[in-house]
Amino acid sequence: MNNKNSTEQMVDVVISGLGPTGATLAHLLGMRGLSVIVLEREPTFYGNARAVYTDDECMRVMQAAGVVDELAINMQVDTPAQWVLANGEILGQYWRLDRPFGWPIINFLYQPWLETTLTDLLKRYPSVQVVRGRELTQFEQDDEGVTITHQATSNFRFSDDTDTRTEIATDPDPQTIRARYLVGADGGRSTVREALGIGMSGKNFPEPWLVVDLEMKEGEDALRHLPYFSFICDPECPTVCCPQPGRFHRFEFMLMPGQTKEQMEDPQVVRALISRHVDPDKFIVKRKLVYTFNALVAKDWRKGRVFIAGDAAHMTPQFMGQGMSSGVRDAYNLAWKLDSVLKGRANDRLLDTYGTERFHHAKAMIDISVQMKDFVSMSNPITSRLRNMLVKTVLVTPFLGRYVREGRFKPAPTYELDSYLGLPRKHRRSPEGTMIPQPEVRTFKGKRVLLDEVLGEGYALIGLNVDPREHLCPASRQLLEAQGTRYLTLFEFAKRPQGQNVERTNTCELTEVEDASGEMVAWFKRSGFSSGAIAVVRPDKFTFAMVKSSDLDRALAELKFQLQWVPGQEVVAPISSVLRKSA
Ligand SMILES: Cc1cc2nc3c(=O)[nH]c(=O)nc-3n(C[C@H](O)[C@H](O)[C@H](O)COP(=O)(O)OP(=O)(O)OC[C@H]3O[C@@H](n4cnc5c(N)ncnc54)[C@H](O)[C@@H]3O)c2cc1C
Known part of the structure; x- marks a missing residue:
């Protein structure tokens, strides 16, 4: 390596990206005593609220990571979800109060709180080092490990209000780290995925949506009429209404033909849109942003010693609130496997099951999210009337009604046959390759x-x-x-x-x-x-x-x-961080 700054470290795992996926993975590796460096390109947390919902499976992962109490305290749990017509009539609700995996099923959160809590709690692990303001630029791998080059970020965000980036003239100060494994948890535009040449399959959707994040002003109490999560199935303006903890609330409005990003982000237009639901004078608009979404999944999740996880591996439309949750599942699946291999308890081939297990589940979440999008965003008055009739009929049908009312259409945590570590399932109800209950x-x-x-x-x-x-x-x-x-x-x-x-x-x-x-x-x-x-x-x-x-x-x-375990090959102590000077 011929870098300007030649300090090179050898660690077990480098994670590129400190979003929810990277932070969860860092916890799960840190608690196992592995040495981890997390590179995060943004010098400071820029407060991007994207995810608003998570489920019981992810709460279970957070329990495993030892952070669930700190996160749950700031969540709005057991929140019913519903489809509502333009006139306010409730078409149907789905919720469950039982807790098959030990945690409430529908939980609303404020992503900046979740991310900052996860980051703060990483301080408990001396073997985990978070390096902010440094971006991974390239890497090379060989039989023993990966050499990662990172440099000072020159183009970053201070705030998510406008989603713009700020260019700063800075000394790039390139440095390298040597790691046994690299995980790219670096989001949808993943540098790691690009460098590996991994393609994505799926669709980009043309329909833009306007996200409006609100914060209720101090001393106001103006959301009592919006207690639950609602898909407002209004053919003239499909809308999503999301309760959030604290004083926050989100609306998402689908743009109709002819509406442009510039028009919709105009403060007067935003004011008019939110006025249909809340008193705009009682709120501060924290963010208004038009975006489109993708339904994509990576074809490979691993190449040699390098993995991708979270949005780097799959992009999920937000209609089932599963993008971040899928990334958290990736982290849980990958962490113990990396630990097993690094400690000599399993052959490196165990790591191949990360992609085979996670791919189908992540894809199933994407597919159901697309179906939900199609379902709630119908703008044709005839098809939307048919949809409403169908929902009403299904809800009073004995078996199907319960299936819908309890949200059982969400894919279960079950791995595809022949893709998982475990005995084959002998029959439909065999538990192999499925998550065990947690009573x-x-x-x-x-x-x-x-x-x-x-x-x-x-x-x-x-x-x-x-x-x-x-x-x-x-x-x-x-x-x-x-x-x-x-x-x-x-x-x-x-x-x-x-x-x-x-x-x-x-x-x-x-x-x-x-x-x-x-x-x-x-x-x-x-x-x-x-x-x-x-x-x-x-x-x-x-x-x-x-x-x-x-x-x-x-x-x-x-x-x-x-x-492929061979007795006597275990590494009892985790590999410790070794600093050395490169040539
Ligand atoms: C409007 C909207 C609503 C959503 N709602 C939900 C929801 O309700 N529930 C849900 O589960 N999901 C939701 N999502 C999706 C969710 O926000 C994402 O899936 C989640 O944030 C992905 O987490 P991640 O850690 O994989 O990636 P990211 O959150 O994108 O984090 C990646 C990190 O990597 C860093 N990075 C990038 N490149 C580099 C580099 N080269 N070097 C170092 N660092 C780098 C970035 O700065 C960033 O911090 C929503 C998304 C949107 C847009």
């Missing part, structure tokens, strides 16, 4: 805790009324110990063993809990198993296998095979 369980001391709190962040074996350790041969034991595994016995509620013949002490290696809600027992039953069955759970809470205890060793032999 509350009851501890011996009578505390209710969310299941993941006892499962931890590594592999877990859950035995239904059985101690999974009793069914492990020495080779399985060796594998599980090397991988870092927790053992759990789940008893049906009020069915703990008791009496004179029961062992009086429990080794701390086994956690015993009761299924306080019955949801876990129901999960085993739905999957075709009863007492004595054992679930092998991956670190990201997807099921590797569910088997009878007599088949456990066979399932674990398959895990060993799929990980």
Whole structure:
């Protein structure tokens, strides 16, 4: 390397981009003790509010990252979503109050709060370094790692009000870092994706929308009439109305033929549009911006030691609020795999499953988002009347009505057959390759805790009324110990063993809990198993296998095979950051 500044570091992972995806990934790697450098081109956080919604699966990821309490405190949870007609009539609502994955399903957030909280909390990890005002410009990879060149940003944003960039004359001061892996979480215009020559497939949509972000003035209380998230299905002006935490609120208006960006961003036009819904004098317009959106997914998610994640890998129309959430899922999927490979617990090929697992799910989210867009943005009066009739009919149809009212049209966290790390699904209800439920369980001391709190962040074996350790041969034991595994016995509620013949002490290696809600027992039953069955759970809470205890060793032999694990190759301590001078 012939750079002006020749300081070169060797770290486990460099992440390019400190958006929600990069920040989540940095947490999940930092908590595992890996050395991470995050390069972020913007010198300061510029306050771009884009995402407004996230779901229960992402809350579960934030729980795993140890940040959920700090984020949830600033969220508006359990918020019904609805389709509303132009005259205010509610066409239909969808919401669920149960929590299959442990968290509320419809949660509204303010993205700048989420991002700044995630960034601040990264300070807890001494092995994670955030470098702002430095942009990745290029990289080269070889068998051992990636050499990343970064330089001072010369063209950046101070504010998102206008979405314009400011050019600053600055010394680029190019430097290099050496990393075992590079993750491009650098957004839709990803430099990393471009440099890898990865194409995207899908569509760019021509329909522009105007986003108007509002902040209610101090002392005002002017949003009581807009408590829920609404798609306003007005053929003359399809509108999205988003509640947000604190004093914030967002509207999105679809531009009709003939309307231009310049017209629509005019303050008087914005005032007229929001006046239909709120008293404009009680609000400050924080942002007004016309944008178009894309429905694109990258054809490859990995090339050698370099990955792309988040918007760099997929661009999702915002109508199901899944763009950021898909990026958070990417981070969760990738983090434990990088950790396993870097610590010698799995062959590098495990990392290929990142793309195969995530691609189809991200694509499914894009497809449903496009369908929702088409559904809410009909401007033809005849088709929109037909749509309204259809919705009304569906909502009173027994099975379909529930499907819609509970928002079950959102793709479930299930990986495509033959694409995931796990045993093949034997039938439609087999749990392999699907996310396990997360109910509350009851501890011996009578505390209710969310299941993941006892499962931890590594592999877990859950035995239904059985101690999974009793069914492990020495080779399985060796594998599980090397991988870092927790053992759990789940008893049906009020069915703990008791009496004179029961062992009086429990080794701390086994956690015993009761299924306080019955949801876990129901999960085993739905999957075709009863007492004595054992679930092998991956670190990201997807099921590797569910088997009878007599088949456990066979399932674990398959895990060993799929990980291509070779005993004795584990790196006990994480690779530490090594500074060295390059030539
Ligand atoms: C109007 C609108 C509404 C939306 N609503 C929702 C919603 O409700 N729910 C939802 O889940 N999603 C929503 N989204 C999508 C969501 O905002 C994005 O999917 C999400 O922000 C993507 O996160 P990311 O971290 O992958 O990328 P980004 O947020 O784009 O972050 C990428 C980061 O990389 C940095 N960067 C770029 N290039 C470089 C470089 N060369 N070197 C170093 N750093 C670099 C950038 O400065 C940026 O900080 C919405 C989007 C829009 C436009």
